[in-house]
Amino acid sequence: MEFAELIKTPRVDGVVLHRPFLPLVEGTLCLTGHHLILSSRQDNTEELWLLHADIDFIEKRFVGSSGTIIVKCKDLRIIQLDIPGMEECLNIASSIEALSTLDSVSLMYPFFYRPMFEVIEDGWNLFLPEESFKDLESMTDEWRLSEVNRDFSICPSYPPLVVVPKDTDDDTLLKVASFRHGGRFPVLSYYHKKNGMVMMRAGQPLIGPNGRRCKEDEKLINATLRAGKRGYIIDTRATAVAQQAKARGGGFEQEANYPQWRRIHKTIERYSVLQDSLIKLVEACNDQSHSMDRWLSKLEASNWLSHIKEILTTACLAAQCIDREGATVLVHGTEGTDSTLQVTSLAQILLDPSCRTIRGFQALVEREWLQAGHPFQHRCAQSAYSSGKLHGEAPIFLLFLDCTWQILRQFPCSFEFNENFLVLLFEHAYATQFGTFLGNSAAERATLKLPQKTVSLWSWVNRPQEMEGFVNPLYEPNSLVIWPSVAPQSLQLWEGVFLRWNRSSKCLDEAYEEMVHIIEYNKELQKKVNSLRRQLAQLETEGSPLHTP
């Protein structure tokens, strides 16, 4: 298929662009296969360069012979284009609609994007499971790297290499896989160096209405327990939901068969509920009404902060079991690809200082989200302006980023990255020139040959000139486990994402700059004082022989 077939009118003059808090721009609108471009005619500088993939929804309005297109983006921005001429407007609108909803992944921009920068460090090779297993091996010999899934046949959503208890052979894994949802047998998620405790994750056990059991499954997870110690199973579903799952072939670990485990149910909502929550929240944030009551009741009705609280609480619980109780933890929900990953990844941020560094956080996203099979492409196909029937879209990853932001706010000096880095990941999960977040699993990424055909987000972001904007100037490594408050009074709306386009950020940006300046100046002064001290010491030693009596 040629993109040209979809572009009925490639170029319109006299288009007026409205953006919040920015002056109007009049210029020429151009459509390409992947971009909507508007440049002002005066100096021909680009004023807008928008990926079609970033467009969530468009609305058309007509007054007389001219039309207006309201473009709602996945990054929550809303812009307005006034287009002279009814026909042009209709053509542009239908082209945008077609180009922003292309079915085929291989037509997406990352496959066409050629980096304008030199790739120094290929992001595709940065976080290989073999490498991280070497780290693990240096701490413990109780685990092994299994290739049982090398052709993705046992578990389509798992990567080719997974970490499992050493004494569990691949045949056992095969049996356990048939007992777990989507073949997601329990694998190692995190090893807590401090006390040797571990966190595992899996899909729900398929006990079904008749209470099936699987001895191998019991044996596998029991192998991770210390003698005489109990473990905790954190089921991210409410008890009732987990009960109902039995009727559909799923379920939860029965006490009788897992006597050494204590099961805790938490209530993290499923994707359709969360998508609905996001839509309501963004609707509330875009409401220009001046009524305080209306704002608060809409914010409440969105339930967004309740979800944040629930997810954070569950992650704290998992971390508490590991660090405070000295217990092994197994986390699962239904599929084990959504709420499970929110909990396991957030728990690691609390427990493991290295996850709070930039590289460490990238590794965490790579390990606990991309490799772990979070279906990014399904979840992020539509954002807050989605309408009509949804196909598994949900802000699971955005909720994780929001929770991370909440922790970052409470420990502003303990993270190497700043808020902008989290916003960047949000943007690129939804629309991007990079291949990192394409596909739904390691298997799909392999089929699409992403490492060969696209550029990794990490290749770009890890270049020093880009990194500069994402470094937290206040960072001082904090080797401790951190315990955030989850009281509602301690949680806040993430303004950097949800009010980003509804506020003038000038004052806040300048304040941030000032903060950076204070810190830079401090470093400069330290340097100056040190070099003066050295100079002085030198002068002294040069002068001293003269004084030796």
Next chain:
Amino acid sequence: MISVEQVRLLDRFSNKSTTGTLHLTATHLIFVESNSTSAQEIWILHHHIASVEKLSLTTSGCPLVIQCRNFRMVHFVVPRERDCHDVYSSLLRLLRPESYDELYAFSYNPKQNDRQREEGWQLIDLAAEFERMGVPCDQWQLTDVNRDYKVCETYPRDLYVPITASKPIIMGSSKFRSKGRFPVLTYFYQEKKAAVCRSSQPLSGFSARCLEDEHMLQAVSKANPNTRYIYVIDTRPKLNALANRAAGKGYENEDNYSNIRFQFVGIENIHVMRSSLQKLQEVVGTRALSVTDYLVGLENSGWLRHVKAIVDAAIFLTRAVTVEGASVLVHCSDGWDRTAQVCSLGSLLMDPYYRTIKGFMVLIEKDWISFGHKFADRCDQLDGDPKEVSPIFTQFLECVWQLTEQFPQAFQFSEWFLIQIHEHVHSCQFGNFLGNSQRQREELVKEKTHSLWAHLLSGQQNYLNPLYCPSYGYTNPVLEPSTLPCHFKFWRNMYHQFDRPMHPRQSILKQALTLKENNRELESIAQNLQAVSAIFHVISHVHQEDEDELVEGEEAREDIPVGSDGDRTVEGGSATENGYGELPLSCGSKPEPAMVSLEFGVARMTC
């Protein structure tokens, strides 16, 4: 003095408790934790206690719940009921002093001599402040009509009025206004020669009019050469103003006053505000609060709606003055609550000076203290009418805080400054806020008490906003805040100032303050080092060295403080006494494990 041992202090939001000894002194209730390693001490000033409740006896003892005006809530369990009763009844006696001389301010002695004390009182000079605004001038003059508080006993002695407002006009207008509070100048916007005036409501009833009062407003209008009309902002909801007419009060009839533009801005009265904050406190004091209950409670309390109404009114005032160049008269009923809020907040938006530490003190001194905000009644200093108590001033401080959140570089002070002022408005430790009016204060205060402003200025490095940009006021003299509801937030650091686990464990504010102080030190070290090396250079040029000189040089070098580690703690002057020190948490390069611990809010395991 009573001391009770083995008292348990229950944590407000978790199941934790600590054991210690409770002491009751003439001025404070003190709890000293018995655990020797971390021996925490809590000092509660009797004046800070809003209520004491003795709950029914339990198996572990007799619970005593104390609610403080600075939003501290403590829950003790006293082992023996008799001891509990002793503490309870003593507190009840001490709680509500009947006369001013029982207040802490009259016994508080910070080891200052009389001269220092006097100087403290002279720090703020309102005459100088009006001069700074450009008053007196060709249109505005100082009047001595209230020299003996005869015309209006709740106004200050010195008042500024239009030059065309003669004494008979003033007297006439005064008789036509509630409590004699006739229109006077409170802020002069020099750039446009526009005035902000304040008064109480007119006694217009359904049809009464007063020519002198009409003249008075005309005089205000004439004093502004740029605009012919003036705005009259009635800060009450229209319904309240209408109801007042039935009582012979009310608002200006536009038909009788020439060239006025009348506007209601709908801020609720002291009773609504009191119950609003009460509701808010109930909600956020709930244990295991859900997000839904929190947000619904926040909405139902109406608190943020009220805060926004005040900010909205101040913005309306500011636009009228700075954009239209019009003069404005602001009033409510008596003109000492809502009027003070709107006038002072409006001035703060218009004039960068009020956004400095000193300027903010001046602002409070002018619009609140001198113009007779009834601090004694509103803050319940003496055993008075509970219906007169209302958090009007707290609300003003919160409005300022909301602005500091939107303009992080516009204010010289940080929220700690606001919280500290709030603390002392209720502490009765300083003379500034005692009594209900300037007149009352003159009789009471200056001879015997200390001024808060001196105390705050001496510790001002603790209240600095590290991000403050002094030139911000030049580039943005007038602040234009957003009034979208999403920009108004719950002020956790005020209402939960003693609930430490709810706060961020590391404070950016504190970190930045430390760094800035460190920068100043490094600058002077660098300077010293440069000076010393200059000496060395001189010496090495002169071949015949004098040993003494070199020794001097070495001494100078030893004087230089050894490198700073950027990890110094900045504490308030009286941290332990007032709990302010509990706000900032240490966050240096070597965090103590104690700081980061399993706290409330983190999930309890439930199966």
